[in-house]
Amino acid sequence: MTDDSLRRRIFMTLAAPVGAVLLSVVFSAIVLLIAGANPFAAYADMFEHAAKLETQVSMINRATPLYISGVAAAIGFRMNLFNIGVEGQYLLAAIFAAFVGGAVALPGVFHIGLILLVAMFVGGMWAGVAGLLYTQRGINEVISTIMLNGVALGLVAALVKEWQAKGDIAIVKVGTEPIADSGIIPNLTFIPELFGDIRNDLTGVLVIAIVVGISYHVLINRTVFGYDLRASGANPFAARAGGIPPKRMVMTAMLMSGAVGGLVGMAEIMDKGRYNPNFVGYLGFNGIAVTLLGRNHPAGIALGALLWAFLEASSNILQVTNTAPKEIADIMKGVILLSTVIGYEVVRRIRVREEAARTAARLAEVA
Amino acid sequence: MALAIELTGITKRFPGVIANDDINLAVEAGEIHAICGENGAGKSTLMKILYGMQPADEGVMKVNGEIVDFTSPSEAIDAGIGMVHQHFMLAGQLSVLENVILGAEPTKSANRIDRAVATKHLAEVGEAYGLTIDPDDLVETLEVGERQRVEIIKVLYRGAKILILDEPTAVLVPQEVDELFRNMRELKADGATILFIDHKLEEVLEIADTITVLRQGKTVATVKPTDVTTADLAELMVGSELPTPATSASTVTDEVALEIRDLTVLDDNGRPSVDNVSLRVHRGEVVGVAGVEGNGQNEMIEAVMGTEPIHAGTIILHNSDITRLSVRARREAGIGYVPQDRHHEGLLLEAPLWENAALGYQTKAPFSRGIWFDSAGTRERTEKIREEFDVRTPDIDVSAHALSGGNQQKLIIGREMASEPELLVAAHPTRGIDVGAQAAVWENIRKARRAGMATLLISADLEELIGLSDTIVVMYKGRLVAVLDPNEIDARALGSYMTGANLALDTTAGDAS
Numbered sequence: 014m015t016d017d018s019l020r021r022r023i024f025m026t027l028a029a030p031v032g033a034v035l036l037s038v039v040f041s042a043i044v045l046l047i048a049g050a051n052p053f054a055a056y057a058d059m060f061e062h063a064a065k066l067e068t069q070v071s072m073i074n075r076a077t078p079l080y081i082s083g084v085a086a087a088i089g090f091r092m093n094l095f096n097i098g099v100e101g102q103y104l105l106a107a108i109f110a111a112f113v114g115g116a117v118a119l120p121g122v123f124h125i126g127l128i129l130l131v132a133m134f135v136g137g138m139w140a141g142v143a144g145l146l147y148t149q150r151g152i153n154e155v156i157s158t159i160m161l162n163g164v165a166l167g168l169v170a171a172l173v174k175e176w177q178a179k180g181d182i183a184i185v186k187v188g189t190e191p192i193a194d195s196g197i198i199p200n201l202t203f204i205p206e207l208f209g210d211i212r213n214d215l216t217g218v219l220v221i222a223i224v225v226g227i228s229y230h231v232l233i234n235r236t237v238f239g240y241d242l243r244a245s246g247a248n249p250f251a252a253r254a255g256g257i258p259p260k261r262m263v264m265t266a267m268l269m270s271g272a273v274g275g276l277v278g279m280a281e282i283m284d285k286g287r288y289n290p291n292f293v294g295y296l297g298f299n300g301i302a303v304t305l306l307g308r309n310h311p312a313g314i315a316l317g318a319l320l321w322a323f324l325e326a327s328s329n330i331l332q333v334t335n336t337a338p339k340e341i342a343d344i345m346k347g348v349i350l351l352s353t354v355i356g357y358e359v360v361r362r363i364r365v366r367e368e369a370a371r372t373a374a375r376l377a378e379v380a
Numbered sequence: 381m382a383l384a385i386e387l388t389g390i391t392k393r394f395p396g397v398i399a400n401d402d403i404n405l406a407v408e409a410g411e412i413h414a415i416c417g418e419n420g421a422g423k424s425t426l427m428k429i430l431y432g433m434q435p436a437d438e439g440v441m442k443v444n445g446e447i448v449d450f451t452s453p454s455e456a457i458d459a460g461i462g463m464v465h466q467h468f469m470l471a472g473q474l475s476v477l478e479n480v481i482l483g484a485e486p487t488k489s490a491n492r493i494d495r496a497v498a499t500k501h502l503a504e505v506g507e508a509y510g511l512t513i514d515p516d517d518l519v520e521t522l523e524v525g526e527r528q529r530v531e532i533i534k535v536l537y538r539g540a541k542i543l544i545l546d547e548p549t550a551v552l553v554p555q556e557v558d559e560l561f562r563n564m565r566e567l568k569a570d571g572a573t574i575l576f577i578d579h580k581l582e583e584v585l586e587i588a589d590t591i592t593v594l595r596q597g598k599t600v601a602t603v604k605p606t607d608v609t610t611a612d613l614a615e616l617m618v619g620s621e622l623p624t625p626a627t628s629a630s631t632v633t634d635e636v637a638l639e640i641r642d643l644t645v646l647d648d649n650g651r652p653s654v655d656n657v658s659l660r661v662h663r664g665e666v667v668g669v670a671g672v673e674g675n676g677q678n679e680m681i682e683a684v685m686g687t688e689p690i691h692a693g694t695i696i697l698h699n700s701d702i703t704r705l706s707v708r709a710r711r712e713a714g715i716g717y718v719p720q721d722r723h724h725e726g727l728l729l730e731a732p733l734w735e736n737a738a739l740g741y742q743t744k745a746p747f748s749r750g751i752w753f754d755s756a757g758t759r760e761r762t763e764k765i766r767e768e769f770d771v772r773t774p775d776i777d778v779s780a781h782a783l784s785g786g787n788q789q790k791l792i793i794g795r796e797m798a799s800e801p802e803l804l805v806a807a808h809p810t811r812g813i814d815v816g817a818q819a820a821v822w823e824n825i826r827k828a829r830r831a832g833m834a835t836l837l838i839s840a841d842l843e844e845l846i847g848l849s850d851t852i853v854v855m856y857k858g859r860l861v862a863v864l865d866p867n868e869i870d871a872r873a874l875g876s877y878m879t880g881a882n883l884a885l886d887t888t889a890g891d892a893s
């Protein structure tokens with residue numbers, strides 16, 4: 014591929030999401046004007062805030078679980094399997110992992126490993142329930158995972174009480190027993206330090222997110238299993254005739270999606286050292302949005318997660334500066350999501366037309 | 381006579397190919413006009429342009445003398461044009477009536493479909509053209525010939541006076557073709573103009589008033605059927621002579637490759653669609669299964685492939701029982717499969733050709749090494765298939781849907797043959813493939829047969845069945861009712877066996893080989 018066509022391809026790939034972001038900027042500006050706020054001041058605040066190193070560190074901290082959640086959803090999406098249940102899977106996984114982590118004392122690697130394994134196991138099993146319902150009873154996974162979300166939330170609420178830390182009144186009612194230091198993934202403080210900031214902690218779970226992303230890429234694009242997964246998504250009947258067992262694929266994809274989903278809550282667990290009753294929510298649903306933005310692509314999902322984190326950081330700062338209602342960040346999220354989906358389709362059409370025109374030109378030269 | 385359609389200078393480009401290159405076409409009102417040409421010559425593209433499905437890059441279209449510029453099929457329909465596609469577009473879960481009125485629902489109040497009016501109108505249309513069909517039947521339950529009639533009625537229902545039929549006979553057996561041609565003549569007598577595409581040149585000569593030949597996107601000739609022979613037509617299409625079908629010595633061995641023992645398959649209602657069938661295919665043998673669509677042939681091959689559950693019976697491949705094996709295990713044991721519907725079971729339409737070339741073989745070299753998918757090996761094999769099987773495509777990165785119907789079929793054949801299967805299970809292997817390429821595919825199967833490949837063949841093309849098979853069995857209502865020697869039977873006679881007419885003549889019913 015020539016440099017030029019490579020540049021074109023990159024441009025075309027980014028055209029839709031970038032266009033969507035610009036559109037949302039314009040649209041939100043109009044909304045702000047109507048609401049009587051000054052959009053320039055609001056945007057200036059947002060960027061000023063985001064330009065700070067400490068905001069950037071916290072954006073990455075926020076993007077890390079979102080990214081893992083996005084990859085979890087993407088595994089299912091690749092075969093047209095809509096696992097809407099990452100929400101329930103990660104919450105349930107988080108409380109189990111925290112409980113087990115708080116109950117044992119092991120040397121560092123094993124302790125951390127155990128916590129991660131429990132999280133993946135619980136997330137996988139919970140998603141596996143939806144997989145079983147699908148393969149054994151033909152129940153649509155969208156419906157079952159949504160229902161399982163409800164069940165998981167209830168279960169978690171009950172378990173929080175059940176597994177409440179005992180002892181000192183100060184730590185009772187604030188969650189599970191604290192996990193000993195050996196079970197905590199250390200923060201990557203050295204990275205912000207490189208840039209001159211020593212106050213902020215960069216989550217060590219970032220490493221896990223990166224491993225998850227690379228594994229996802231290798232799995233989908235380099236293995237026979239990944240081929241089977243994509244083929245099942247593209248045409249389940251042809252896949253079956255091609256020897257790909259449809260039920261086993263659904264089950265495996267669900268288990269994997271759930272296992273990755275189980276890791277979504279790890280950043281928070283490692284940060285707080287326990288599962289507390291106001292554990293961070295909605296990471297599952299936001300993960301789906303991030304995946305849509307990133308088109309199931311490992312790098313795309315990362316960009317999506319960072320954008321989401323930026324908008325959330327903006328919403329926080331607007332609350333402080335009061336230049337605009339913080340809801341503007343949510344409006345922007347919605348507009349971005351909608352217009353990206355439309356944008357991808359538009360770009361696809363333009364691409365086909367342009368390619369045809371180029372071919373014609375090339376042929377005309379020859380003739 | 382007035383021209384119903386006049387196309388001048390139509391040009392259409394796709395990435396890497398010029399599908400239509402300055403095409404001129406004149407169709408007189410009230411004639412049956414055939415379009416012939418090799419796979420990928422641009423026939424379907426031209427028809428889709430005329431039907432408003434794709435815009436032409438250049439050129440002028442006139443319908444009934446007036447310049448038109450359709451941006452969607454609904455505009456073409458308003459101008460009195462209707463099209464039946466190469467790949468049917470019906471909803472199986474809906475009834476005939478619902479399919480016919482889909483998109484053209486007569487409404488009483490705002491959103492309610494007026495069934496009474498629709499039923500009446502449908503009956504009128506059916507009667508006027510001698511096309512009868514029960515409006516309440518589910519399309520799923522219909523045979524191909526009937527489905528096609530539904531497609532035609534659907535078009536007539538919308539008041540079309542100009543009909544476009546893209547390869548209407550590809551899926552039909554001779555008796556159904558006769559029926560279709562009768563219908564076409566009747567439509568013509570009623571003043572309709574018909575444009576149709578066909579790869580079977582005898583049929584073209586039989587029914588067409590005028591024939592236009594396309595080659596590589598250009599119009600090369602417009603001829604009258606009385607002035608040409610099938611060989612002339614083929615020569616116009618490919619620019620060289622029609623290969624004569626080679627007669628070949630039998631290569632049948634006494635080693636059994638596939639044995640089906642007492643196979644019974646039940647349909648959704650618990651009735652047997654395959655009823656206690658036993659059959660043997662030897663190494664080096666082609667066993668052709670003749671039968672009108674819907675008599676259990678498809679269910680039988682699905683049982684051999686393992687894609688559908690069976691009720692009773694045993695399937696044995698080279699002395700080992702494969703009845704309980706998965707599709708993948710059967711594939712790995714050396715069974716190649718050409719499914720009857722290439723879009724449904726054969727291809728990943730949105731995926732590039734090289735991904736399609738691996739489908740069914742992804743667990744073996746050169747497509748993979750262990751758990752790792754081998755892109756380089758896959759691409760190399762795809763290039764080889766493209767070359768050997770003459771798959772016309774700008775490159776192997778285009779998605780499968782960008783290939784013409786016949787070239788999609790060639791890709792599938794190439795994929796299956798390139799893996800050198802022990803047993804080839806093939807349904808309509810040359811459906812939609814042009815005469816030249818068809819001869820090449822046949823030659824390929826014969827060559828593999830000499831090397832010991834066993835073949836279980838289903839085909840609606842009786843010439844193909846007779847020309848390729850060493851043994852023909854006839855399937856009727858789920859049973860094997862006759863075993864025939866292809867050297868001693870012609871298409872007509874075979875056709876009557878298939879409809880059950882010759883049943884009384886046969887005594888060996890039920891046990892082949």
Ligand SMILES: Nc1ncnc2c1ncn2[C@@H]1O[C@H](COP(=O)(O)OP(=O)(O)OP(=O)(O)O)[C@@H](O)[C@H]1O
Pocket residue numbers: 394395397398399417418419420421422423424425426466772773781782783784785786787812814
């Ligand atoms: N949507 C598309 N995108 C890219 N290329 C296309 C598309 N549709 C058709 N083509 C190309 O245009 C050419 C003509 O295709 P077309 O389907 O018209 O052939 P055809 O004459 O109908 O062949 P067949 O007999 O095999 O059906 C082919 O080379 C095909 O690959």
Ligand SMILES: [Mg+2]
Pocket residue numbers: 423424425466546784785786
């Ligand atoms: Mg075609």
